[in-house]
Structure formats: C-alpha cells, structure tokens
Amino acid sequence: QKEVEQNSGPLSVPEGAIASLNCTYSDRGSQSFFWYRQYSGKSPELIMSIYSNGDKEDGRFTAQLNKASQYVSLLIRDSQPSDSATYLCASSNTGGFKTIFGAGTRLFVKA
Amino acid sequence: DAGVIQSPRHEVTEMGQEVTLRCKPISGHNSLFWYRQTMMRGLELLIYFNNNVPIDDSGMPEDRFSAKMPNASFSTLKIQPSEPRDSAVYFCASSFGTSETQYFGPGTRLLVL
Numbered sequence: 001q002k003e004v005e006q007n008s009g010p011l012s013v014p015e016g017a018i019a020s021l022n023c024t025y026s027d028r029g030s031q032s033f034f035w036y037r038q039y040s041g042k043s044p045e046l047i048m049s050i051y052s053n054g055d056k057e058d059g060r061f062t063a064q065l066n067k068a069s070q071y072v073s074l075l076i077r078d079s080q081p082s083d084s085a086t087y088l089c090a091s092s093n094t095g096g097f098k099t100i101f102g103a104g105t106r107l108f109v110k111a
Numbered sequence: 112d113a114g115v116i117q118s119p120r121h122e123v124t125e126m127g128q129e130v131t132l133r134c135k136p137i138s139g140h141n142s143l144f145w146y147r148q149t150m151m152r153g154l155e156l157l158i159y160f161n162n163n164v165p166i167d168d169s170g171m172p173e174d175r176f177s178a179k180m181p182n183a184s185f186s187t188l189k190i191q192p193s194e195p196r197d198s199a200v201y202f203c204a205s206s207f208g209t210s211e212t213q214y215f216g217p218g219t220r221l222l223v224l
Binding site: 032034042043044045046049088092097098099100101102103104 | 142144153154155156159161166167202211212213214215216217218
C-alpha cells in the first residue's frame with residue numbers, strides 16, 4: 001500500500017512565526033511531490049510542487065525534499081491568520097496522473 | 112475561465128437511490144480526475160481519464176460506482192444503489208497535457224440517509 005503520512009495536527013503557531021509541516025512517503029518510485037492548501041469547506045489548491053532534492057522557495061513558502069529519507073516538508077514564513085487551513089501533502093510516480101494524498105495537517109495561525 | 116464546474120453542489124438522497132454527479136473540466140484540459148474525501152479516509156483518487164479514456168479505475172470502491180467521460184467537456188460519476196457509507200465530498204479535478212497541476216472543482220457534498 002503506497003502511503004503518504006502526515007501529522008494530523010492541529011499545529012498552532014503565532015502570527016509572524018514559521019510554520020513547519022512535514023510528510024513522509026512510502027513509494028520510493030515517487031518522483032513528484034506537492035503541497036495543497038484546503039480551507040474549510042473548500043477544494044484543495046496547489047501551492048507548491050517539488051521534484052528534486054533540496055529546497056524550493058516561492059514567496060513565504062519553502063518546500064524541502066529529501067528522497068533518501070523519503071521526507072517532504074513545507075515551511076511557511078511570517079505566518080498569517082489567512083494561512084490557517086489544512087495542508088495536504090501528495091506524491092506521484094506517474095507524471096501526476098495517480099496522485100496519492102496524505103490525510104492533511106491542520107494549521108492554526110493565532111493573531 | 113470559469114474553472115472546473117461540478118453539479119449538484121449538494122445532494123441528499125435515500126439509501127438505494129441512484130446518484131449522478133457531474134463535472135465540466137477546464138476547457139482545453141485533457142485529464143480528469145474524480146476524488147472522494149471523508150474525515151476517516153482523507154482524499155482518495157477514484158478514477159482518472161486521459162483524452163476521455165479511463166486510465167485507472169482501481170480506486171473505485173465497488174461495482175456500485177461507475178464513471179463516464181463521453182466527451183472532453185463532460186464527465187459523470189454514478190452511484191447505484193447508494194449507501195450511507197457513500198456520504199462524502201466528491202471532487203472533480205482537471206489538468207492539461209503533461210502538467211501535474213490539478214485544478215479542483217468546488218465539490219459535491221453527498222449525504223445518503
């Protein structure tokens with residue numbers, strides 16, 4: 001069973017702090033990794049994708065990938081209350097067609 | 112663009128009834144995905160199509176579920192007969208070409224009594 005594991009949280013951080021979200025995956029054949037944000041009652045929205053080891057930065061978001069450890073993380077700098085949502089980690093080994101999602105980590109950013 | 116369109120947005124039905132969920136992907140997208148999301152199981156891929164052809168339906172829970180994509184702009188997910196354990200939010204998503212970015216529709220909240 002190919003799985004993506006996340007801590008369900010909730011993770012609570014004060015406004016302005018760094019939020020760190022973590023994820024592990026079991027399929028060593030996975031080549032593509034994604035972070036989706038899902039607000040309560042809304043649909044998932046892609047915020048970051050990463051394909052090679054190392055860091056990838058986009059604004060306040062940094063995705064980190066370590067294939068040897070089968071570990072993916074998302075850092076959110078200067079967290080804002082509007083970042084409060086569930087963050088879904090996902091992986092794919094088929095060019096994005098068959099994407100496996102983790103259960104999600106709930107993040108609360110306190111004003 | 113209007114994004115991925117799903118209908119109905121909410122559906123309440125009784126056990127044993129047929130349920131049909133509809134999806135219109137983003138124009139020009141050639142891959143379409145059906146997902147189901149529950150608190151217990153998270154977001155699960157049910158089936159995906161590429162160029163209107165079903166590629167992988169291994170996520171379809173059982174024979175009561177079926178999906179079709181008769182053309183590039185329309186897909187249906189049918190549950191017959193429906194059961195209370197089918198209650199969930201059903202999402203449709205689409206993507207273009209080799210892009211791995213999937214765009215999700217607003218979802219259909221299904222409640223089977």
